[in-house]
Amino acid sequence: MASRNRGISDSVIGYDPAMKKQIAIVEDEPALRDNYAAALSRQGYQVKTYGNRRVAMQAFHGRLPDLAIIDISLEDEAEGGFDLCRDLRAMSAELPIVFLTARDSELDAVSGLRLGADDFLTKDVSLPHLAARVAALFRRIDALRRPDGTAEILQRGALQIDAEKMQTTWNGTPVVLSLTEFWIVHALARNPGHVKNRQQLMDAANVVLDDETITSHIKRVRRKFQTLDANFDAIQTVYGMGYRWVE
Amino acid sequence: MSIRSQLLIVGLSTLVLPWAGCQYAKELELAMRGSQEQALRASAATIANALSAEPQRVFRDGADSPPFDKSAGDLYVFPLGRQPLLDGYRDDWDIAQDPGPLPEHLIPGGSPLKSRVQAGVTERYLYVYLDVDDPHFKPEPSDPQVGSARFDRVEFLLQKPDGTLESYFFATNAPGLIEAQRVVHDADGSDHIGNEPRLQAYWLQTKSGFQLEARLPLTLLGNRLWIAARDGTRDPLTAEAPALERLQGGRLFFAPRDLDELLATFVRAGTRVTVVDANGFKFGSAGSVESGTDQQPPADLGRSWFRNLLAIDNSRLPARGDTPDRLEGPQVAQALNGEAATIWLRTGRKDVALLSAAAPITIDGTIRGAVVLDQIGDALIGLRDRALARLFYLTLLATAVAVAFVVGFATWLSVRINRLSRAADSAVGRDGRIRLTMPEASQGDEIGALARSFESMLARLNEHTQYLQTLGGKLSHELRTPLTIVRSSLDNLESEGLREDQRAFVDRARQGSLRLQSILSALGAAARVEESIKQTERVGFDLRELLLSTVAAYRSGFPNSRFDLEVPGEAAFLRGAPDLMVQLLDKLIDNAVDFCPIGGKITVGLERSAGNYELTVSNDGPPLPEAMQGRLFESLYERRTTHDDKPHFGLGLYIVRLIAEFHDGAVTAANRADGTGVVFTVSLPII
DSSP: OGGGGOOOOHHHHOOOGGGOOEEEEEOSOHHHHHHHHHHHHHTTOEEEEESSHHHHHHHHHHOOOSEEEEOSSBTTBTTHHHHHHHHHHHHOSSOOEEEEESOOOHHHHHHHHHTTOSEEEETTSOHHHHHHHHHHHHHHHHHHHSOTTSOOEEEETTEEEETTTTEEEETTEEEOOOHHHHHHHHHHHHSTTOOEEHHHHHHHTTOOOOHHHHHHHHHHHHHHHHHHOTTOOOEEEETTTEEEEOO | OOHHHHHHHHHHGGGHHHHHHHHHHHHHHHHHHHHHHHHHHHHHHHHHHHHHHOHHHHOSSSOOOSOOOGGGTOEEEEEOSSOOOOSSOOGGGOOOSOOEEOOTTSSSSSOBOOEEEEEEEOSSEEEEEEEEEOSSOOOOOSSOOTTTOBOOEEEEEEEOTTSOEEEEEEOOSSSEEEEEEEEEEOTTSOEEEEEEEEEEEEEEEOSSEEEEEEEEEGGGOOSBEEEEEEOTTTOBOOOOOOOGGGOOOOBEEEOOTTHHHHHHTTOOTTEEEEEEETTSBEEEEEEOSHHHHSSOOOOOTTHHHHHHHHSOOOTTSOOOEEOSSBEESHHHHHHHTTOOEEEEEEOSSTTOEEEEEEEEEEETTEEEEEEEEEEETHHHHHHHHHHHHHHHHHHHHHHHHHHHHHHHHHHHHHHHHHHHHHHHHTTBOTTSOBOOOOTTTTOSSHHHHHHHHHHHHHHHHHHHHHHHHHHHHHHHHHHHHHHHHHHHHHHHHHHTOOOHHHHHHHHHHHHHHHHHHHHHHHHHHHHHHHHHHHTOOOEEEEHHHHHHHHHHHHHHHOTTSEEEEEOOSSOOEEEEOHHHHHHHHHHHHHHHHHHSOTTOEEEEEEEEETTEEEEEEEEESOOOOGGGTTTTTSTTOOOOOOSSOOOOOSHHHHHHHHHHHHTTOEEEEEEOTTSSEEEEEEEEEOO
């Protein structure tokens, strides 16, 4: 298990602290909230913490954070995080939203992502992993805001991946992927034909997930592509081993 | 004892109905008998009163003062129905009884022969039949001399209607029809023997003696007659007759001649009236008890056994004390004592009783005789029998219907209870699945209520089971947050910078929390798998292909174990989820590797049997304990000890079961026949 801590690329952790991005953590568990806040503050972010939806929304109406980390169940609201996400997304289309929750059911993940969250993490995630994701999301925002030119484009047939902006298109149409999904597709497409086992995919996505979750991520990715192209079958399952990208 | 037999016994209790009916009928019969007795006694008394009014038609003489004494020579004279032929035989007398012994020395003097006598009477004649033992027959000489002639003879001493005595004798030298002879006193004082042609007899020689059938006109006869058979070898013929005063007995007891006609006027159909005198001698009778029962009751199947079973037993009744000349019995004795009485008598037929009533005939304060009235009791009983039989059969039919209904009901009831019992037995399956619905639960009766109780019990059990099953998931969920706090704190601590000695402790704490996390993750895994299975789509895939590729991966993944793959030549198409199937294989292989000793062999096989693909994963290693085999595939069932220290929660095999069931299949575990290892078999139906 200890081995799963590896694979966090140094490049994503490194971030310019001068920017002082503000991160909002909405989490009803004070100890956890403070731990996350401490870890992210150490990374140079300005962290605001809120214990429930009402307080958070109050603050968000005053000023939107640059990134929000939201727990799904908030105090007495079992799905308060979902409501908060919806409201936040209504206020800003670009604000990165990360769900961080003890709930790990497939349904929750699907719901969260459908509401426009950029990532869905379980609380199993380690702080360095969390920091890496936060950094990645900021990088994507920055890349999106930067004028084109320095884009690092990966072209695989109909698939085009902009690694900098973390954007994916299929036949020119954008495919909306969560951060984890993006990294999985990126890892597969970078070396077409190579089989990536689940551990490799997890490492690439900076997550600790169990096999079933990887499988459902793959499934979801396929479905997203298939809604654009019914004949999509570029992601192949190699039974007992993993997945590979075929062109 | 099954409900059916219990209720059968309950049903049989309705047999009390026919029994009660019979008891009632029996009492009815007793009451009817009582009234019949009363009626017949009254009839007898009426007849007796009527007869008292005409004593001269009943009793020939004024008073029968001394009672009949057979030994003294009194003779009962049977009324004869028709004129007998005078032939020495009494066969045509139509009297059943044999002749009674004739007392010796009836006529004093001489040596009498042993003989038997019987008397009968027609309208005009008295018949006497005599059977005499005479070993040395001495015939009458052709010219017998009075005083000296010695020959065998039968003497008749008659008291004439005028009261005078006359002596006759019958003798012969040759058998045949003879006339009586008597000693005639001539005017000269001498005696000679003369014939009396009005008295005739037939002399018949027999082996032991002779028989004499004599006929006497009633006009010659008074009320007394003495008879003697003389041994002629010793007694000479004498002239003098004995004096009347010295004679005893010899009385003739006649039945009054026209009494029968008189009685006939009293007789109703089915009754017989008999008049006896104070000695019990029949004076006359009329009617027949048989006339009423000539018409047999209609043939009735159950009649005889039914009578045997229930009716009053007639066979123990006394018989009628009836002889040709006398009628005896307690009722007669009581009547002659002055009191009317009845008695039930048995007849030839078992089911027919004879009622006999007797009433005294009293003339001038003296009981002179009795009227005995007989009637068959069956006239009423027959009627009763048919009604009773109907009642009996109806109640028996009712009982049969009731019993059949009860047995049918019991059968239905026990079928239902059995169905419920079977359902209850199988409600909790070997695999721990609980079937929530019970048969009969929709019924409104107690069995339905029982079924519903079972259902609610099973529902509660199911809730509890589900609670236990989800407990792991819930626990893992609840523990995740505090664990995350610990881990994130450790992360933070590490990031703050630690001394080398402190780092060792933090590392240990991290390792512990990682282990805790993997435990929690395993606990929640079942729930996650169940959920992901629910959302899985089915596609067609080739199981053979899948095995070929996965086993290749296992070979590289588990270098310590040897893998054998035995698959058929052709593709094995299944419809289902290949991802799940891989997961199933992963779990089975994980399990096999855990128990397979280093260097042991794991064999993965696929076989096609009728309707199924049989996927087997077999490994060398210790056999499964007996007790574990049924529960192996339950969630969180405690696992066997493995040779590593990875946490085991029995979830792997539970997931295998879930996936097999998703494919409409089943998984079983068994030991190899030779005990060298364990075989897991997944049966997957071919669609």
